[in-house]
Amino acid sequence: MTGAKSPLRERFETERRRAAFAAFLPGMGVGVIAADTWLTPWAGVPGGLVLGGLTYVLVYGYESLMWRHHHG
Numbered sequence: 001m002t003g004a005k006s007p008l009r010e011r012f013e014t015e016r017r018r019a020a021f022a023a024f025l026p027g028m029g030v031g032v033i034a035a036d037t038w039l040t041p042w043a044g045v046p047g048g049l050v051l052g053g054l055t056y057v058l059v060y061g062y063e064s065l066m067w068r069h070h071h072g
Helices: 007-038 041-071
Strands: none
16 A cells, blocks of 8 residues: 555544534534623624534544554
């Protein structure tokens, strides 16, 4: 294999992005509700994007860390 990724690695990268996006959606929903409730109504969407982005980064990073832990 010259530069080609293994099928397992390709599948992992697809699943890692899917899992991170699946975490982004509820994170954004919680962020919108929390920012709108406890901050101000105009902070709802930006707060949702911030919290959603944070959950995306956390899940993506965790999945990457576990891949390196198990597969080197």
